Amino acid sequence: MSDSTVKYGLLAEYDTAADIMHAAEKVRDAGYRRWDVYTPFPIHGMDEAMGLKKSLVGWFTFFGGVIGITLGYLMIWWMNAYDYPIVVGGKPLFSPIYSFPVAYECTILLAAFGSLGGMLFLNRLPRWYNPIFSSERFKKATHDKFFLAIEAMDPKFSDTETRRLLQESGSKHIEEVRD
Amino acid sequence: MADSFSKELPVIPSVPKELEREPLVLNKRPIGWISDQISGVAEGKTPKWWWALFIPSVAITGVCFAMIVYLMSTGVGVWGLQIPVAWAWDITNFVFWIGIGHAGTLISAILFLLRQKWRTSINRAAEAMTIFAVMCAGIFPLIHIGRIWLGWWLLPLPNSNSIWPQFRSPLLWDVFAVSTYFTVSLLFWYMGLIPDLAVMRDRAKSKIRQIAYGIFSLGWTGSNRHWSNYEKAYLLLAGLSTPLVLSVHSIVSFDFAVSQLPGWHTTIFPPYFVAGAVFSGFGMVLTLMLPMRKVCHLEEIITVRHIELMGKVILATGSIVGYAYGMEFFIAWYSGNPYEKFVFMQNRAADPFILGPLWGVEPAPYWWAYWTMVSCNVICPQLFWFKKVRTNMWIVFVISIFVNIGMWFERFVIIVTSLHRDYMPSNWAYYSPTWVDIWQFVGTFGLFMTLFLLFMRFLPTIAIGEVKGVTPQADPHHPMGGAKGGHH
Numbered sequence: 001m002s003d004s005t006v007k008y009g010l011l012a013e014y015d016t017a018a019d020i021m022h023a024a025e026k027v028r029d030a031g032y033r034r035w036d037v038y039t040p041f042p043i044h045g046m047d048e049a050m051g052l053k054k055s056l057v058g059w060f061t062f063f064g065g066v067i068g069i070t071l072g073y074l075m076i077w078w079m080n081a082y083d084y085p086i087v088v089g090g091k092p093l094f095s096p097i098y099s100f101p102v103a104y105e106c107t108i109l110l111a112a113f114g115s116l117g118g119m120l121f122l123n124r125l126p127r128w129y130n131p132i133f134s135s136e137r138f139k140k141a142t143h144d145k146f147f148l149a150i151e152a153m154d155p156k157f158s159d160t161e162t163r164r165l166l167q168e169s170g171s172k173h174i175e176e177v178r179d
Numbered sequence: 180m181a182d183s184f185s186k187e188l189p190v191i192p193s194v195p196k197e198l199e200r201e202p203l204v205l206n207k208r209p210i211g212w213i214s215d216q217i218s219g220v221a222e223g224k225t226p227k228w229w230w231a232l233f234i235p236s237v238a239i240t241g242v243c244f245a246m247i248v249y250l251m252s253t254g255v256g257v258w259g260l261q262i263p264v265a266w267a268w269d270i271t272n273f274v275f276w277i278g279i280g281h282a283g284t285l286i287s288a289i290l291f292l293l294r295q296k297w298r299t300s301i302n303r304a305a306e307a308m309t310i311f312a313v314m315c316a317g318i319f320p321l322i323h324i325g326r327i328w329l330g331w332w333l334l335p336l337p338n339s340n341s342i343w344p345q346f347r348s349p350l351l352w353d354v355f356a357v358s359t360y361f362t363v364s365l366l367f368w369y370m371g372l373i374p375d376l377a378v379m380r381d382r383a384k385s386k387i388r389q390i391a392y393g394i395f396s397l398g399w400t401g402s403n404r405h406w407s408n409y410e411k412a413y414l415l416l417a418g419l420s421t422p423l424v425l426s427v428h429s430i431v432s433f434d435f436a437v438s439q440l441p442g443w444h445t446t447i448f449p450p451y452f453v454a455g456a457v458f459s460g461f462g463m464v465l466t467l468m469l470p471m472r473k474v475c476h477l478e479e480i481i482t483v484r485h486i487e488l489m490g491k492v493i494l495a496t497g498s499i500v501g502y503a504y505g506m507e508f509f510i511a512w513y514s515g516n517p518y519e520k521f522v523f524m525q526n527r528a529a530d531p532f533i534l535g536p537l538w539g540v541e542p543a544p545y546w547w548a549y550w551t552m553v554s555c556n557v558i559c560p561q562l563f564w565f566k567k568v569r570t571n572m573w574i575v576f577v578i579s580i581f582v583n584i585g586m587w588f589e590r591f592v593i594i595v596t597s598l599h600r601d602y603m604p605s606n607w608a609y610y611s612p613t614w615v616d617i618w619q620f621v622g623t624f625g626l627f628m629t630l631f632l633l634f635m636r637f638l639p640t641i642a643i644g645e646v647k648g649v650t651p652q653a654d655p656h657h658p659m660g661g662a663k664g665g666h667h
Contacts, residue, residue, distance in 0.1 A: 016661025017653055024403075040210060040378075041648035042406040043655060050403060055411035061419070075335060079343035088347050101352040101430055105359040108423045112363040112416060116370050119412035120397070123405045127398035139381040141401045142374070144211035 005178040008131040009035075009151040010162055011138065012171035017043050020146035023169035024049040027148065030165055034154040038138070038147040057118045064114020065107045072106030073099060131179035149177065203297055203649050205479040207659070210647045213480065214378055217641045220475045221379065225636065228474050233632045239625025246619040247322055255325050257615045264598045264610040269323040271590040272620050274431055275459070276316035276627075277357065278452075278586060280364070281424055282460020283309025287367060288420035291413075297488055299645040300481045303375075304471065305464050306368040307638075311630040312463070313361045315623040320353070322619075349433040356430040363423055367416045373399050374409075374644040428453045435593065442522035442597030445510070451503035455589060458496035458556070461489055462582030467631065469576045471640065480641055483570050490569040493582060497560030500589075504557065518602065526596040544609055545596045552592050555585020 014020040017039070024037050028051045037050060073096065080086050081093035096103075120126070132138055132149060141147050148171070150162050166174050204213065250257055260267040283305040290298040321330050333354045335344055344351050376396035383389040399405070429449035436448040465486065472481040511523040527549040529535040531542035543549065559581045562568045569575065600607040634640070651659040 016655075018655040018661030018663070021655040037403040038401045039403060039406070040214075040401060041374075041644045041653055042403070042410050043653065045655065046403050047407050052404065052407055055408045057408050057411040057415060061412075061415045076346045079335060080346050084341060084343050086343075086345055088345065091347075098347045101349075101426070101433075102346055102355045104426060105352075105355040105423075108419050108426075109359045109362060112366050112419050115412045115415045115419065116366050119370070119408045122408045123402075125397045125399070125405070130398055130400060132400060142378040142381045142399075143214050144209060 007152045008134075008177040008179040009149050009153075009157070010166060011132065011135055011147055011149045011175050011177050012166040012169070013137060013140075013173040014146040014148065014171055017146065019170050020148060021046060021049050023148050023166070023171065026165065026169045027150065030156070032150055032154050032156050032162075034151040034157075036149055038132075038141040038149065040142050040144060040146075056122060057115060060114040060118025060121070061111045062114075064117075065111035068107040068110030069103050071110070072103030075106075076102060132177055134179075135175060135177050137173065137175070201482065201484045202651075203300065203480075203482070203484075204646060205482055208479065208650075210650060210652050213646050213650070214382070214643050216477065216480065217639050217643050217646070218379055218382055220477075220635060220640055221637055222382070226474075229632060229636060232628065236625050236628035236632060239622055240629045241625075242618050243318075243622025243626050246615055246622055247318070249615060250322055250619070251327055255323070257613060258619075259611050259613045259616055261608065261610075263601060263606050263608055264595055266323075266594050266598065267610055268591075268612050268616040268620060269319045270434075271587065271594050272623065273316050273319035273323075274452075274590040274594075275587045276312045276319070276623065277360075277431060278428065278456035278459045278590075279463045280309040280312040280316070280360070280460065281428060281453070281456035282464050283307070283312075284360075284364060284367075284420050284424040285457050285460065286464070287371070288417040288424065291417040292421060296649045297485055299642055299649050300485050301464065301468060301489075301641075302645070303368075303371065303638075303642045304468060304634075304640050305460075306364065306371065307631065307634045307640075308460075308463060308467060309364050310361065310368060311627050311634075312460075313357065313364065314630070315627050317357060317361070318623060318626075349430065349437045352430045353434055356427045360423060360427045363416075363420060367420055370409075370412065370416065371642055371645075372638065373397060374401065375639040375642060377401065378643050379639060425453055428456045435597075440597050440601060441516070441518040442526070442593065445507060447503055447506055447510070451500070451507075454496050454499040454503065455556075455586060458493060458500050458560075459582060459586035461493045461496065462579045462586065465489055465493075465575060465579035466583060469572055469579070471635065475635070475640065477641065480646060483572075486572065486575055487566070487569040490563040490575060490578075493560050493578075494563035497556055497563075497582070501557035504553065521600075522597055526600055527592060543596070544599065545592065548588050548592050549596070552585050552588040555581040556589060559585070 012023070014023060020037060020039065021043060024046060027035055028049065037046060039046070076099040077094045080099075085093050087093065137145070138147060148166070148169075150157060150166070156162075163174060208216075258267070258269065260269070283302075286298050286305040287302040287309075290302075321327060324330055324333075332338065333344060333351065344354075346352075373396055376392050377399035380389060380392035380396050383392055429452065432448035432452035435443035436445060438444060468481060468489075469486070472478050508523050508528070511519040514520075524534075524538060524543075525540050526543050527545065529538060529540050529543040530546040530550060535542040535546075559578055562574070562578060568578075595610050599610055647653055651657040654660040654662075656662050
């Protein structure tokens with residue numbers, strides 16, 4: 001690696017789910033902020049081990065659904081009762097009952113877009129470049145290895161202290177990732 | 180911390196051998212093996228069996244489109260439908276395909292909410308099946324409308340007549356239900372694919388594969404901050420898909436139930452259609468999955484236990500369907516409505532051998548369709564009460580084919596027998612399909628198989644990350660997950 005690159009952080013590798021869990025607890029307790037755990041599958045209990053707050057995706061779903069049902073009902077009222085009133089069987093031009101199925105489908109549709117869109121937005125995806133991919137071993141993060149990365153941007157980051165913490169946490173392999 | 184915690188737990192006596200659950204992935208395979216085995220299907224040289232299936236499927240897809248062109252250029256008269264049977268094979272096929280899709284959503288959403296971990300081995304392929312089946316289903320109402328070039332009038336788009344769709348019609352509800360169902364199924368499927376596309380990206384040897392999987396995996400790293408949002412979104416999508424799937428087939432059943440026709444005008448239709456849809460869908464899942472696990476060597480991930488559990492779902496839903504048939508029949512008799520009674524007895528059930536002579540009526544013109552339906556949907560799945568049957572892959576495969584046939588006949592019976600003899604005997608007619616009807620239906624199987632084979636060749640057929648997540652290695656409190664001291 002050339003010297004023009006900047007240090008991104010330290011990447012530690014672990015072999016088992018239990019190892020990475022204990023390591024995450026240690027890093028959390030040491031008070032780091034800019035760090036993350038990379039695993040091939042979601043590990044149950046890892047959010048607590050990392051001290052993460054509850055995910056906010058639900059709000060995106062909720063507002064998607066609210067927009068969906070509002071737009072659905074408005075569309076039907078505007079089209080069948082206002083812009084071009086159609087009388088069918090002498091019944092009222094608009095009723096929330098007959099318009100429910102379509103408005104309901106609109107709710108589900110926009111709530112689903114809200115969930116996926118909210119997840120991508122909160123995760124800042126799609127992301128076309130990520131310095132962590134410069135590590136050749138990191139390819140195993142989707143296969144069978146577990147990684148923990150602490151960014152150099154973290155206020156508590158120190159080359160020696162952080163490395164020692166990762167070593168004590170039981171990592172078999174620690175490497176420096178450069179951007 | 181973990182060790183002090185485990186001391187407080189009561190000692191659980193070990194489970195006797197006969198009560199132990201079979202693991203979801205056999206032979207204690209390491210988690211890396213799961214990626215290798217599943218992605219292996221979509222890597223390396225294209226196998227011969229794939230070409231042997233793909234080429235005929237593409238040819239039959241060609242037939243599908245040729246029939247559409249013939250229909251469009253000539254008119255709906257090329258089909259056998261004629262007043263009074265104005266809905267026939269087209270709508271039968273539509274309901275058949277859309278019903279098949281429902282098993283995919285049941286597996287991916289409802290079984291997820293019920294925390295049925297075994298779903299992880301089959302949900303990906305079942306969701307793919309859903310999407311392709313809905314695509315096949317969508318063809319039929321569209322080409323059935325006659326002037327296909329005006330199909331966009333179904334959508335709330337401004338047109339030169341300044342008129343809007345009429346939202347009181349269940350047929351329009353169907354447009355919204357089916358298109359929402361397709362879109363949401365696609366979103367759910369794609370979201371499930373993102374982590375697995377990242378697996379494919381990280382394994383890719385060629386530049387093209389790296390770029391293609393790289394783009395579609397959106398830069399997924401497996402970060403736990405991402406997993407946290409991802410799992411929440413997955414749960415919410417499952418929660419949204421569950422009422423969606425129930426609404427879709429309810430709305431499909433409204434196409435019939437909201438009308439006044441005897442045989443269609445019944446309140447039992449929504450739940451009965453949903454149960455039938457799940458039943459038929461599981462039939463198709465088994466029809467696809469049994470050969471797939473064999474040719475792709477996935478028997479250790481889609482185990483006999485998985486097949487057995489699907490057999491039990493078929494047994495349960497098949498029994499619900501059987502109950503619905505019986506209840507429909509009972510209500511037709513109990514209502515005292517002569518038209519209702521006529522449809523069920525003299526349009527459907529009166530066979531020339533037993534019931535016809537017993538009731539002293541002429542045999543029903545479609546008695547053979549009715550009794551094919553009953554044998555395939557009610558009698559045949561009852562064999563799944565026996566473990567020997569559920570664990571014999573050949574018998575399961577044969578029964579799954581019968582379920583597919585039976586459920587196609589169910590829709591045919593509902594639609595054609597109700598229409599062909601309604602109130603006025605002067606209006607009666609017998610419906611038979613033409614060769615165009617038949618090839619149009621066969622053609623959609625070609626399209627379905629083509630899409631499914633492409634899916635098998637280019638995407639992970641099983642949710643890799645999810646299967647890894649249900650192995651003991653994924654559990655940080657299990658010895659195989661690296662836990663020290665404690666045991667479960």
